[in-house]
Amino acid sequence: MSLISPDGGMLVDLVVPDTQRSERMAETINLPRLEITDYDLQWIHILSEGWASPLRGFMRESAFLQSSHFNAIRQEDGSWVNQSIPITLDVSSGDRERLIDSPRIALCFNGTPVAILIDPEFYAHQKEERVARTVGLTHVGHPTVERIMAMGNYLVGGELEVLAPITYDDGLDHYRCSPAELRAEFERRGADAVYAFQLRNPVHNGHALLMNDTRRQLKAEGFRNPILLLHPLGGWTKEDDVPLDVRMKQHDAVLEDGILDPETTIVAIFPSPMIYGGPTEVQWHAKARINAGADHYIVGRDPAGMNHPETDAPIYDPFHGMKVLQSAPGLERLKIIEFRFAAYDTVAEQMSFFDPSRADDFLTISGSKMREYARNGESPPKGFMGGKAWQVVADYYDSLTDG
């Protein structure tokens, strides 16, 4: 298994080795403390396992500026590593004053130390400018704008020592494989190509068609054993997205239904929070998967997009995500596979790639349409989704109606 990160260094692992854990825990007793949120904890998780490798902690100002302006960070050898999303820790003015002279700070979640922040660098949090550059709007109806505008007026950067692997005890931790664990699994399976599919929705047979067709393509290109990383995002999402536990159950059911082949598919959780940052965020989704060992990345239509809180039209051009990925600094080693739109083909009675020459034969089944089927106790058309997989979705929408 290769643990070389894309910058040529080792894949970052910030978790304190077992042998040093008790010593580090003891140290925290005497350190000044900073309480963090569950959102901050998700980023510590991300950093701790090297998804953002070579980043070794919350961004210092230099990295923050490069990420905001260039979506990439220059390495000592002059090369660029992609990092389109700033990964930061905010603090209040009061906490900054209290902590500014501390060389080490214990970061605590619900009162328990989870990491030590080393040699902290405090700098002003230019919140409006930050959201403008990262999500391309400043309207507080956008969930990331809302979140960041409510944050502290300072950021604090510094390297991290993470006291123990981050877990959530929600019954899903076994899906949370680190980049190193994923690479080991790809090696164990003898993968000679790894293609990643990021999603935050139930998998229907159109998705499956795309994933299976990608495998076929890769084999036609000469790869003997392409492995699919079906990699749902598991960090914070907005309230109207389908919850993670339902999605994991649904993805497992897709494999049970035989729609994806368990032999050539790995289902795991990508622990990042969502930003809803469109073409900026999709670079982060792709870059993290390079660190996890992927060499091919399927990009969807309007990736990480959402509708504008004022106009309700898509904020981002639906093709910008793909175009930005294809030219982004530091993603050169990733082959970008363009999402082909699939819809329900009423003639073939299955999901097929959309054919504009017979557009009337196709039916688009959206999330709200699925919700409607479930509410009415109906099934979607045969071939839209595997039976067990549909049951998971139907039960979920049912539970909403009850509530």
Add this chain to the structure above:
Amino acid sequence: MSLISPDGGMLVDLVVPDTQRSERMAETINLPRLEITDYDLQWIHILSEGWASPLRGFMRESAFLQSSHFNAIRQEDGSWVNQSIPITLDVSSGDRERLIDSPRIALCFNGTPVAILIDPEFYAHQKEERVARTVGLTHVGHPTVERIMAMGNYLVGGELEVLAPITYDDGLDHYRCSPAELRAEFERRGADAVYAFQLRNPVHNGHALLMNDTRRQLKAEGFRNPILLLHPLGGWTKEDDVPLDVRMKQHDAVLEDGILDPETTIVAIFPSPMIYGGPTEVQWHAKARINAGADHYIVGRDPAGMNHPETDAPIYDPFHGMKVLQSAPGLERLKIIEFRFAAYDTVAEQMSFFDPSRADDFLTISGSKMREYARNGESPPKGFMGGKAWQVVADYYDSLTDG
């Protein structure tokens, strides 16, 4: 004289050669026309002379996206050329429909063809997202936000053939040297270093101190003949900035006053409009000067910054401009010289670099303070500005009071 541009290609020159001019002019008679604004014309001027080299016309979508997201454009050999400011031409939906099938379009200013746009590519103008990414806010009280939000809903990219050199007939055209002309002049003077100073204000003796001190530094570093490019911005500026003709007269007076040495100083106009885009724009200011032959660039405090239309506090951190310049892709060959703040030293009775150990001895003389002196018929303290140079400024402020 070297005409190699930073990408390793030739410095771009889009002006049609004399021998082909009449033929091209004749061609425009039969072309569909698009009327452009004086602002568009300033960008055609910029493009025509290679300030934005290797860009050969208004940005196509790929260049626009790379500029917006990465502040740089990837070249065929994989290297990055800095281009932080999108250079674009907007069109209305109606003009797009009218022109979408035209392989060549005549761009006309006040009805006269000035350039031919070749193989046009129309794409949606994501205006809110664009201003967010480029100026870091979306408030229409910012002049560039106001301008762009009022533009057409489409952009059109394509290469340009510019029918004749762009001139303004305002008595200042002799200051508008092209990058090629500047390089020739540096060579004629035997420059072995060229340091550029961008400004859009009158030059006081603090600026002069900095420029002269930079020359001293460069000589100490071993350069025999460093030449200063005093390079005021000459395109569109907001109304409360001092007008270009006054500034040019004032700069000439500074040389007449002997405060800058005419032997080692070239005064010329940089024909770009202002964006007021802070750390994003300062990269453009620096990059254009590389094309003009500069190898050193003096960066000020809060370059290209302005106050927030709502809070009246600076939009950008005053040091971000310098920090972003020092790490920006495609500016590696430019040595960044940090602006040292000079103020009026009441003890030495001259402008001196600020000394925090005797802060009380220093007096800051702002634009509004200068305006006050002029209104009251007073002179600023001796040593603040040369006599002839002050007279130009005083006459200008006087004319405002009269009006």
